[in-house]
Amino acid sequence: MTSDLRALATRLRNARRLTILTGAGVSAASGVPTFRGQDGLWRQHRPEDLATPEAFGRDPRLVWEWYAWRREKIALCRPNAAHEVIAAWSRAFPECQVVTQNVDDLHVGAGTRNLTRIHGSIWELSCWDGCAKGAPGWRDERVPLGELPPRCPHCGGLARPAVVWFGEALGGGNLRAAIEATACDLFLTVGTSAVVYPAAGLVEEARRQGAFTAEINLEETPASGTVDLTVRGGAEVLLPRVAELL
Ligand code: BV8
Numbered sequence: 155m156t157s158d159l160r161a162l163a164t165r166l167r168n169a170r171r172l173t174i175l176t177g178a179g180v181s182a183a184s185g186v187p188t189f190r191g192q193d194g195l196w197r198q199h200r201p202e203d204l205a206t207p208e209a210f211g212r213d214p215r216l217v218w219e220w221y222a223w224r225r226e227k228i229a230l231c232r233p234n235a236a237h238e239v240i241a242a243w244s245r246a247f248p249e250c251q252v253v254t255q256n257v258d259d260l261h262v263g264a265g266t267r268n269l270t271r272i273h274g275s276i277w278e279l280s281c282w283d284g285c286a287k288g289a290p291g292w293r294d295e296r297v298p299l300g301e302l303p304p305r306c307p308h309c310g311g312l313a314r315p316a317v318v319w320f321g322e323a324l325g326g327g328n329l330r331a332a333i334e335a336t337a338c339d340l341f342l343t344v345g346t347s348a349v350v351y352p353a354a355g356l357v358e359e360a361r362r363q364g365a366f367t368a369e370i371n372l373e374e375t376p377a378s379g380t381v382d383l384t385v386r387g388g389a390e391v392l393l394p395r396v397a398e399l400l
Pocket of ligand 1 (some may be wrong): 176183319322324348349351387
């Protein structure tokens, strides 16, 4: 383990362009439930039941009950040591891009620079009925949210969570920024099960462009066999240890 951490530290020291992709595992130590782990969010629900436009069209109140419950949990969570190290590297490295799949905004809370939130934010809403004034969305941090489902303040129609659901395209600018970030010297994927696309395809794209690729995760993932270095362990433990070796 220590030799792996030293190898990663050496790569970091020699990297000019660093890209970090994060998933729910980075927020686990903050108390935010992951999606597919033992305590995962999806275990009580199936993704297709809730995080899709069809599910919302069928039962907006049910989908909002799930998001309101998640917002209440996340509101009590603070960035952990993994977020703090990533934020410090985002400021220290000449070119560091952070691409997150997480919608909890804990990277925002940690002061992370050059952050791309490819799946959006659970703290932002948009107009389900697509009114022009409601585009592209507004911030609403109320906990509790009040009456569910919330209404669009611009047209009175239905408001939806401004996140990317399954079957929805990622925002053009976000996807472009994420793909551009794969042009780097070191691509570090942290705390993601590497099953959701197009995010899961980024590590392969970085490798194709000649980046050294590394993974930090508690468990093996579909990416583990393709990266140059995989280090087993908690992000909130390993990232501070690597930072000490720099
Ligand atoms: C799209 C919503 C196209 C917000 C989420 C190929 C190409 C393109 C699309 C597809 C494709 N194949 C399949 C698809 C469709 C689909 C998809 O990927 N399905 C999967 C399930 C097979 N993709 C899509 O639908 C995407 N859209 O491609 O559109 C298109 C184009 C044009 C026009 C129309 C459509 C949209 C994907 C976004 C879906 N939305 N969330 C919300 O409610 O949160 S995804 C959801 O999963 C979350 O956002 C989450 O971020 C994401 C990934 O999960 P992880 O972050 O990895 O979390 P998970 O729990 O799975 O894993 C945690 C990991 O951490 C584990 O490995 C664990 O071991 C580790 N861990 C735990 N603790 C720690 C730790 N590691 C370190 N330290 C710890 N302490």
